[in-house]
Amino acid sequence: MSEGGVHPLEPLSEDEIHQTVQVLREAGHTGEHHRFAAVTLAEPPKADVLGWVPGNGTDRRAVAYVVDRSTGKSATGVVSLTKSEVVSWDAADGHHMLLFEELFDAIGIVKADAGWQEALRRRGVEDFDGVQCDPWPAGNFDDPWAGKRVVRVVSYVRHDEHDNGYAHPIEGVVATVDTVERKVIDLVDVGNVPVPADCRNYHAGSVASFRDDLKTLDITQPDGPSFVVEGNEIRWQKWRFRVSMHPTDGLTLHTLTYRDGPKGEGEERSVLYRAALGEMVVPYGSTSAQHRWKNAFDSGELGLGRYPLLNSLELGCDCLGVIHYFDSPQVTDAGDTQLVKNAICLHEEDFSILWKHFDLETFVPEVRRSRRLVVSSIHTVGNYEYGFYWYLYQDGTIEMEVKLTGILQTQGVDGAAADPNAAVVSPGVAAPNHQHLFCFRLDLDVDGGPNTVYEMEAEPDPPGADNPYGNAFRSKATLLARESEARRDVDPFRGRHWRVVNPSRANRVGQPVSYRLLPGNSPLLLASPGSRIAERAAFARHNLWVTPFTEGETRAAGLPNLNPGGSGLPSFTAADRSIEDEDVVLWYTCGLIHVPRPEDFPVMPVERVGFLLQPHGFFDENPALDVPAPPHAEGHCHTTD
Ligand code: CO
Numbered sequence: 245m246s247e248g249g250v251h252p253l254e255p256l257s258e259d260e261i262h263q264t265v266q267v268l269r270e271a272g273h274t275g276e277h278h279r280f281a282a283v284t285l286a287e288p289p290k291a292d293v294l295g296w297v298p299g300n301g302t303d304r305r306a307v308a309y310v311v312d313r314s315t316g317k318s319a320t321g322v323v324s325l326t327k328s329e330v331v332s333w334d335a336a337d338g339h340h341m342l343l344f345e346e347l348f349d350a351i352g353i354v355k356a357d358a359g360w361q362e363a364l365r366r367r368g369v370e371d372f373d374g375v376q377c378d379p380w381p382a383g384n385f386d387d388p389w390a391g392k393r394v395v396r397v398v399s400y401v402r403h404d405e406h407d408n409g410y411a412h413p414i415e416g417v418v419a420t421v422d423t424v425e426r427k428v429i430d431l432v433d434v435g436n437v438p439v440p441a442d443c444r445n446y447h448a449g450s451v452a453s454f455r456d457d458l459k460t461l462d463i464t465q466p467d468g469p470s471f472v473v474e475g476n477e478i479r480w481q482k483w484r485f486r487v488s489m490h491p492t493d494g495l496t497l498h499t500l501t502y503r504d505g506p507k508g509e510g511e512e513r514s515v516l517y518r519a520a521l522g523e524m525v526v527p528y529g530s531t532s533a534q535h536r537w538k539n540a541f542d543s544g545e546l547g548l549g550r551y552p553l554l555n556s557l558e559l560g561c562d563c564l565g566v567i568h569y570f571d572s573p574q575v576t577d578a579g580d581t582q583l584v585k586n587a588i589c590l591h592e593e594d595f596s597i598l599w600k601h602f603d604l605e606t607f608v609p610e611v612r613r614s615r616r617l618v619v620s621s622i623h624t625v626g627n628y629e630y631g632f633y634w635y636l637y638q639d640g641t642i643e644m645e646v647k648l649t650g651i652l653q654t655q656g657v658d659g660a661a662a663d664p665n666a667a668v669v670s671p672g673v674a675a676p677n678h679q680h681l682f683c684f685r686l687d688l689d690v691d692g693g694p695n696t697v698y699e700m701e702a703e704p705d706p707p708g709a710d711n712p713y714g715n716a717f718r719s720k721a722t723l724l725a726r727e728s729e730a731r732r733d734v735d736p737f738r739g740r741h742w743r744v745v746n747p748s749r750a751n752r753v754g755q756p757v758s759y760r761l762l763p764g765n766s767p768l769l770l771a772s773p774g775s776r777i778a779e780r781a782a783f784a785r786h787n788l789w790v791t792p793f794t795e796g797e798t799r800a801a802g803l804p805n806l807n808p809g810g811s812g813l814p815s816f817t818a819a820d821r822s823i824e825d826e827d828v829v830l831w832y833t834c835g836l837i838h839v840p841r842p843e844d845f846p847v848m849p850v851e852r853v854g855f856l857l858q859p860h861g862f863f864d865e866n867p868a869l870d871v872p873a874p875p876h877a878e879g880h881c882h883t884t885d
Contacts, residue, residue: 252288252302253498254475255488258573258581264306264323265579271330273321274579277314281341282491282547283307283575286322289795290517290827293499305331308575309340309491316393316424318803339393339805341492341547345577346423347379347395353426354397354419363417363433369401376400376409378626381545382420383537384808385776389430393423393806398534400654401439408651408846410627411444411673415656418534432533437656440672444846463565469592471617473568478590480617482867483636484512487619489572489587491549492799493520493685495621495632502640504863506870514689515642515759515857517793521632522685522831523800523812525781527771528653530665530676535655538678539777540625541804548623548630550574555622555629556586562622563589589620598638598868611881612871614638627651631850639868645854646682651847652840653678667840675840679770681784682853683800686830687793690759690862691746694825697724697790698745700760701738725824727817730790734766742788743860747825752864762856763787764834779809784833789813793827800831 256264261283268274286305287293296302308321318340322331354360355372369375379395397419400409416435419428443450471480476487485500497519503510521543528538542548551574557563572587598614617636622629631647652675655666666674688695698721705716721743724730734740745758769784771777778785783800791797794816802811813831834853843849859867873882 249298250301250304251475251477251486252293252296252304253285253486253488256283256285256306256573258583260304260306260325261573261575261581263325263328264308264321265575267323267328267330268308268310268321268333269579271333273319273330273333274310277312278579279311279313279343279345279577280575280579281309281311281343281577282550283309284491285488290793294517301326303327311340311343311346311393313343313345313424339803339807341545341550341805342379342381342395343577344550344552346393349426350379350395350397350421350423351377353421354399354428357419357428357431359431359433360417360419360428363431364399364414366433367414367417367439369414369439374402375414376402379421380538380626381540381805383539383776384780384806385537386808387420387430389420389422390808391806392425394420394429395423396420396537403443406445406447406449407443408445410651410654411442411670411846412439413534413654413656413673414439415534434533437658438672440656440670442671442673444670444673446847465566465592469566469568470615471568471590471592473590476570478617478619480592480636481615481638482510483617485636487570487588487590489549489554489570489584489621490520491547492543493522494543494549494623495588495619495634496520497619497634500642502867504867513862514692515640516686516688518685518687519634519642519644520685522683522798523781523783523804524680524682525769525777525784525801526628526678526680527769527777527781528676528678529770530655530663532655532663532676535653535666535676538653538676539780541781541801542623542625542628542630544799544801544804546625548625551576551582551584553623553625554584554587555624556584557589557622558586563591563620565591565593567591587621589618591618592616593618595637598871599866608883609881610883611873612868613874615871624650627653633854638871639866640859640863642857643854644684645852646680646834647850647852648680648836649848649850652844669840669842669845673845675844677837677839679767679784679835679837680853681767681769681781681833681835683783683831683833684855685798685800686761686832686857688744688759688828688830688857690744691749691757693746693827694748695744695828696747696824696826697730697828697830698722698743699724699732699740700743701735701740703738723824724790726820726822727789727791728820730788730823731786731817732788733768734763734787742830744828744830751861753861755861757862758860759862760858760860761788761830761832762858763832764855765836765853766834767837770837776809780804780807782809782814783812783831784835787833789817789831790823791816791829791831792821792823793829797829
């Protein structure tokens with residue numbers, strides 16, 4: 245039985261994951277051929293979570309994503325941990341995430357394949373043990389094997405164990421592996437590009453000499469951090485929220501509130517119910533046989549919140565300062581449990597100035613330092629690393645910053661046949677142009693809701709009698725009343741953004757309270773509208789979609805592995821539901837167009853992309869007036885009492 249005191253959004257423990265697997269086995273649903281792509285908390289219905297009071301036990305449930313390796317069929321099982329029984333077993337749904345066992349098996353199958361070996365010999369590669377094989381989601385291109393569980397495998401030479409294989413791509417060889425039949429079912433062997441020979445390494449042992457002028461920089465918090473952690477609940481300054489690691493959604497914020505007013509007296513006001521990645525896609529822009537099919541959905545196909553993609557973070561390396569870590573219990577493919585230590589990092593950072601004014605009448609400055617709370621995780625997906633950083637600020641601002649690093653996806657080129665859709669980054673090595681598009685599912689509950697979304701942009705007044713100097717402009721608000729009206733794109737020339745308004749509550753000057761979504765770098769999907777990737781990643785064809793909250797509508801592209809398209813947002817919004825005065829969910833896509841640089845190789849310095857959620861009329865004034873001046877500041881930065 246679940247303890248009455250356990251909050252319904254507490255992540256599953258290792259014991260609960262074990263229990264879930266046992267219940268499914270004992271019920272006969274899973275046997276020797278079944279593998280577990282993920283087991284995670286089945287988040288209770290929103291109303292149950294919001295209505296929960298300590299001491300009231302809820303039926304605590306887990307959801308298991310299962311793949312039968314003997315048939316390739318997927319199933320979703322829901323287990324009541326409270327009752328230790330199966331609630332549902334849905335064997336009819338589509339393709340679940342790839343299992344690590346499938347990926348690792350595919351490597352062995354390819355290396356043993358005579359055709360693949362011959363293709364490598366033709367390129368002068370004889371030492372197959374020294375070849376690095378990368379299995380990829382195969383996509384869906386109406387191939388003869390459509391509907392089967394397949395992965396595509398590309399390869400690289402390593403000159404020694406630690407050598408960077410991406411400097412030595414084996415171009416023009418793609419093996420497609422049926423992971424159920426356990427054999428290569430298709431082999432592409434085209435072109436004549438030599439394997440680039442230059443080693444390009446980045447690990448410490450390969451760097452000839454290090455710069456020697458960095459002095460020690462220590463971050464100390466002698467009084468400890470300003471946050472309090474209880475289970476997965478975090479209180480910091482006026483913020484209170486929960487955090488979890490989801491197998492596909494990754495780092496997730498839940499039930500985020502801000503206390504408006506002094507400690508012990510203020511009103512705790514809801515900002516959002518849940519915020520996390522709803523999907524992401526990395527579509528490659530090269531037409532070549534080796535790259536045209538690369539469209540990784542690192543969230544839904546590969547499950548970036550799972551071991552071993554989810555990194556264990558190291559103090560002093562990944563995170564600096566006084567850190568609280570959250571571990572992430574996981575299921576293995578085989579149904580055992582595994583703890584990813586230090587999966588989520590929580591710490592505070594000084595973030596320059598919060599606000600300042602220097603009074604030119606008195607020559608007295610007032611300055612406050614900005615402190616931000618950082619909740620972060622890092623995920624390794626093949627050649628790339630993605631860091632997800634949620635920041636909370638003292639003025640009510642919430643920020644998401646994705647940090648992209650790791651190694652480029654590379655392509656062997658000979659000078660004569662340059663690929664117009666790739667950039668040369670090293671002699672004989674190019675990297676195809678690509679995009680990284682992150683769709684965040686933002687379930688805002690501004691003052692609890694219901695909420696209404698307006699598109700905001702500046703509009704110049706027409707010159708004329710009412711605008712004789714031609715300088716006037718206004719802020720135009722356009723109601724987004726239905727789903728069809730809420731597929732929107734950014735317009736930075738007009739400062740376009742979106743406000744989530746609570747129409748039933750006004751601030752001191754009579755405006756409805758709101759939070760606004762300020763977009764960051766927001767390219768759209770560049771692939772043609774008729775392309776298969778445009779169907780599969782339809783979410784990325786618009787920067788914003790808005791839906792009415794509906795239980796189960798959590799993934800922007802549905803279950804994307806091998807999916808032909810049409811799932812997720814296109815399907816959710818097909819009925820063109822009302823989103824006015826509703827519990828609204830925003831789906832916002834930001835990202836990068838990555839035309840690789842030589843400086844991105846052999847390892848890429850972090851690039852950043854993200855967005856802001858900011859109070860707009862949510863408060864009656866600057867909510868950070870009560871942040872005290874730094875107690876130990878030297879010199880003069882505030883008036884005295
Ligand atoms: Co990139």
